[in-house]
Amino acid sequence: xxxxxxxxxxxxxxxxxxxxxxxxxxxxxxxxxxxxxxxxxxxxxxxxxxxxxxxxxxxxxxxxxxxxxxxxxxxxxxxxxxxxxxxxxxxxxxxxxxxxxxxxxxxxxxxxxxxxxxxxxxxxxxxxxxxxxxxxxxxxxxxxxxxxxxxxxxxxxxxxxxxxxxxxxxxxxxxxxxxxxxxxxxxxxxxxxxxxxxxxxxxxxxxxxxxxxxxxxxxxxxxxxxxxxxxxxxxxxxxxxxxxxxxxxxxxxxxx
Numbered sequence: 001x002x003x004x005x006x007x008x009x010x011x012x013x014x015x016x017x018x019x020x021x022x023x024x025x026x027x028x029x030x031x032x033x034x035x036x037x038x039x040x041x042x043x044x045x046x047x048x049x050x051x052x053x054x055x056x057x058x059x060x061x062x063x064x065x066x067x068x069x070x071x072x073x074x075x076x077x078x079x080x081x082x083x084x085x086x087x088x089x090x091x092x093x094x095x096x097x098x099x100x101x102x103x104x105x106x107x108x109x110x111x112x113x114x115x116x117x118x119x120x121x122x123x124x125x126x127x128x129x130x131x132x133x134x135x136x137x138x139x140x141x142x143x144x145x146x147x148x149x150x151x152x153x154x155x156x157x158x159x160x161x162x163x164x165x166x167x168x169x170x171x172x173x174x175x176x177x178x179x180x181x182x183x184x185x186x187x188x189x190x191x192x193x194x195x196x197x198x199x200x201x202x203x204x205x206x207x208x209x210x211x212x213x214x215x216x217x218x219x220x221x222x223x224x225x226x227x228x229x230x231x232x233x234x235x236x237x238x239x240x241x242x243x244x245x246x247x248x249x250x251x252x253x254x255x256x
Contacts, residue, residue, distance in 0.1 A: 049083045049085050051080060056154060058075070061155075061160050064160055065162050066256050067164060068128070069129065073126055074124070074125055075124055075126050075136065077091055079152065080117065081119075085116070086113035088109055088112070089109070090107060090142070091107070092106060092107045093137070093138050093139075094139070097135075098194075100135075104126060131194065133163055133164075136161040137159075168190055168254075169190040170188075175236050177238045185234040188232075189231070189232060190224075191224040192227065194226050195256055196225050198223045199224065199230070199232060199252055199253070200220060200255060201253035204249070204250050205250060206249040208248050210248060211238070212239055215234060215248065
């Protein structure tokens, strides 16, 4: 083999070795990249719309609010968003009479959404129109006043929390007293309410010319049961000497 042939063989061999090097030993730019599959868990929690009543007024059935007929009372309910979604809840209050008939009903939908764990108080002014006992119940609803939309209600069942009250009926009295003498008289007091009343005071407003200096109620305080009539006993003393008839104005005071 001559030198020229040997050189060609060497060149060919070098090319072959370089080719094998690229095929088995050389790295491309993407040889450092890698991919691997894996698994994971995604939990989706559904949003909840719930609320609960925190307190309300009036609230004590053993000490109901006493409201004079024609006057008003502010009733209120405080509730909390116990869900995970801000919501414009509907608050309601229903008032029943002693027979279970609905006397008044109030509803208010929040103007702005109540955030989770926040509280809100809603109030209404209720006018008592008649004497009697009234039951009260509050409720919180999603969007409408309906059982399938109700989230909470208190008290359950409804309770006697309001009493409509009016002043007792007071009779007049008449007594004949000897000049410079004494006598007794009776004033009838009728209680038209559903709760007892107690007469605690008697006061002369105008003696009407009567010159006697003593007109006293002798059996106060006097408690009169619901729907009953009681009698106040008076002691009347005259220090004058002339006979006549006088109109005496008086005032009673007491407590329901």
